[in-house]
Amino acid sequence: MTDKKTMIVFSGDLDKVMASFIIANGAAAMGNEVTMFFTFWGLNALRKAKKVKVKKDFMEKMFGWMMPRGAEKLGLSKMNFGGIGAKMMKDIMKKKNVNSLPELIEMAQMMGVKIVACTMxxxxMGIKEEELIDGVEFAGVATYLGEADEANVNLFI
Amino acid sequence: MTDKKTMIVFSGDLDKVMASFIIANGAAAMGNEVTMFFTFWGLNALRKAKKVKVKKDFMEKMFGWMMPRGAEKLGLSKMNFGGIGAKMMKDIMKKKNVNSLPELIEMAQMMGVKIVACTMxxxxMGIKEEELIDGVEFAGVATYLGEADEANVNLFI
Amino acid sequence: MTDKKTMIVFSGDLDKVMASFIIANGAAAMGNEVTMFFTFWGLNALRKAKKVKVKKDFMEKMFGWMMPRGAEKLGLSKMNFGGIGAKMMKDIMKKKNVNSLPELIEMAQMMGVKIVACTMxxxxMGIKEEELIDGVEFAGVATYLGEADEANVNLFI
Structure with a gap:
C-alpha cells in the first residue's frame, strides 16, 4: 500500500480545477506524494497570464486566442454567464477566506505536488513549454500510467 | 485489500448523480462499505425540496435561489432544454421501472451508504446544515482522503 | 497488486472519449488488462454509423435521432459551436498524426481492451444490441464492480 495520489485534470473549469488542487494540497499536507497530470482543457490552468512570444501556425494562434490564458481567466462549469459567475464565485471565496486558484497552485508547488503537462x-493545442508556468514537468500517457500504478487513489477530473 | 468504495459527487446533473447512486447502491448490495462525498454542485442533490428558514446574506440568498433545490429539480448534463430533457428522462425511467433519484437516495440511506456533505x-455556497436532507454527515477534505486511503475504488463524478 | 484498469465512460464528448481510449490503449500496450464500461451518453461512441433497422417506440426513436450516431459524430465538451469545433479538432489531430477516435477504438479492440455497454x-435510451459496433459486450453495474474490485486504477470519465 502506497501513499501516492494521482489526478488527471482534463477540465479547464475554475470550479473543477480548484477542487483538484484542494484535494492535492490536502493529500500533500497529510504527507502523500501527489502527481497532477494536466491534459486538454486542463492545460489552460497552467498557462502564464502574460502572452509569451512563440512561433505558432494559424490554427495554434486561434486556439491560443480562444482559450483562457491561465488560472485567473478560467470560467465555471455551470452558471458562468460569460464570466460573471466566475467573478462572483471568486469574490465570495475571497470573503470566506478560501484561497484563490493562483494561491492554491503556488501552495501545491511549495508542498512538492508534481504538476505535469501532457505533451500530446x-x-x-499548439501550447509551447515557455507558455506554461515555471516548475511544470512534461510527459505523456505512459508516465501517467506508471505513476497511477504506484498510487492508491487515482481520479479523473 | 478492502471492500470500501468512495465517490466524490461534484456534479449536480441528474444523469451523473443518478449514475453515482446506481454504483453506490450496487456496491452496498454486494456488501461493500460506501462513502459518497458531495461537494460543490453535487450539494444541490441533497437539498430539501421545501425552503428552510435560515439566515443568509444577499449573495447566499441569490445562490440558493439560482441553484436547483433538491434531487427532484436537477437538470441533465446534456440536452436539458430548460428542464424538458430532464422531465422526459424521468418519464422514460419511470416507464422502464428504473428507480427515481429520490428513491435511489432513500435506498442508499437504508443500505447504510454514508452520505457526506463537504463543509467548505x-x-x-451559503448552504446550511438544516437545508440538507436528514441523515447527511458533514466533513472536509481530510475526512475524504482518510476514507479514500482505505478504499479500493475511488471515483470523481 | 493487479495490472488491471477499468474506466466508466459516461461522457459522449469527443475529447473525453478520445482521452479514455488514449489511456486504455496506453495501458493495454503496457500489458495491462483494460475494461471500458460505456454508460449513458458514452454509449453514443459505440453506435454504428449506419442506421440499423430495429423496433423502437416513439420516445426511443426520438432519442436515437437526437443523439450522435457513432464515434464520427461526437461533439466537443467545450467550444463545439454546433460541430465546427469538433471538425477543427479532428483536422488538427490528423495534421499532427494523432489517431482518430474510430482508429483508437479499432486499436483498442485489436489489443484486447474489453468494451462493455451498460445494459440498463x-x-x-432505447439502444438495441444490433445498433452497437461489433465486439461490444453487454453487462450491468454488478459486472463493473466485480472488475473494478480486481483493478488498481479505476476512472470515471
Missing part, C-alpha cells in the same frame, strides 16, 4: 495535448 | 463547499 | 442505460 500540448502538441494538439 | 457549503460555506462557499 | 441501453434500455433507458
Amino acid at each position: 495535448s500540448m502538441d494538439v | 463547499s457549503m460555506d462557499v | 442505460s441501453m434500455d433507458v
Whole structure:
C-alpha cells in the first residue's frame, strides 16, 4: 500500500480545477506524494497570464486566442454567464477566506505536488513549454500510467 | 485489500448523480462499505425540496435561489432544454421501472451508504446544515482522503 | 497488486472519449488488462454509423435521432459551436498524426481492451444490441464492480 495520489485534470473549469488542487494540497499536507497530470482543457490552468512570444501556425494562434490564458481567466462549469459567475464565485471565496486558484497552485508547488503537462495535448493545442508556468514537468500517457500504478487513489477530473 | 468504495459527487446533473447512486447502491448490495462525498454542485442533490428558514446574506440568498433545490429539480448534463430533457428522462425511467433519484437516495440511506456533505463547499455556497436532507454527515477534505486511503475504488463524478 | 484498469465512460464528448481510449490503449500496450464500461451518453461512441433497422417506440426513436450516431459524430465538451469545433479538432489531430477516435477504438479492440455497454442505460435510451459496433459486450453495474474490485486504477470519465 502506497501513499501516492494521482489526478488527471482534463477540465479547464475554475470550479473543477480548484477542487483538484484542494484535494492535492490536502493529500500533500497529510504527507502523500501527489502527481497532477494536466491534459486538454486542463492545460489552460497552467498557462502564464502574460502572452509569451512563440512561433505558432494559424490554427495554434486561434486556439491560443480562444482559450483562457491561465488560472485567473478560467470560467465555471455551470452558471458562468460569460464570466460573471466566475467573478462572483471568486469574490465570495475571497470573503470566506478560501484561497484563490493562483494561491492554491503556488501552495501545491511549495508542498512538492508534481504538476505535469501532457505533451500530446500540448502538441494538439499548439501550447509551447515557455507558455506554461515555471516548475511544470512534461510527459505523456505512459508516465501517467506508471505513476497511477504506484498510487492508491487515482481520479479523473 | 478492502471492500470500501468512495465517490466524490461534484456534479449536480441528474444523469451523473443518478449514475453515482446506481454504483453506490450496487456496491452496498454486494456488501461493500460506501462513502459518497458531495461537494460543490453535487450539494444541490441533497437539498430539501421545501425552503428552510435560515439566515443568509444577499449573495447566499441569490445562490440558493439560482441553484436547483433538491434531487427532484436537477437538470441533465446534456440536452436539458430548460428542464424538458430532464422531465422526459424521468418519464422514460419511470416507464422502464428504473428507480427515481429520490428513491435511489432513500435506498442508499437504508443500505447504510454514508452520505457526506463537504463543509467548505457549503460555506462557499451559503448552504446550511438544516437545508440538507436528514441523515447527511458533514466533513472536509481530510475526512475524504482518510476514507479514500482505505478504499479500493475511488471515483470523481 | 493487479495490472488491471477499468474506466466508466459516461461522457459522449469527443475529447473525453478520445482521452479514455488514449489511456486504455496506453495501458493495454503496457500489458495491462483494460475494461471500458460505456454508460449513458458514452454509449453514443459505440453506435454504428449506419442506421440499423430495429423496433423502437416513439420516445426511443426520438432519442436515437437526437443523439450522435457513432464515434464520427461526437461533439466537443467545450467550444463545439454546433460541430465546427469538433471538425477543427479532428483536422488538427490528423495534421499532427494523432489517431482518430474510430482508429483508437479499432486499436483498442485489436489489443484486447474489453468494451462493455451498460445494459440498463441501453434500455433507458432505447439502444438495441444490433445498433452497437461489433465486439461490444453487454453487462450491468454488478459486472463493473466485480472488475473494478480486481483493478488498481479505476476512472470515471
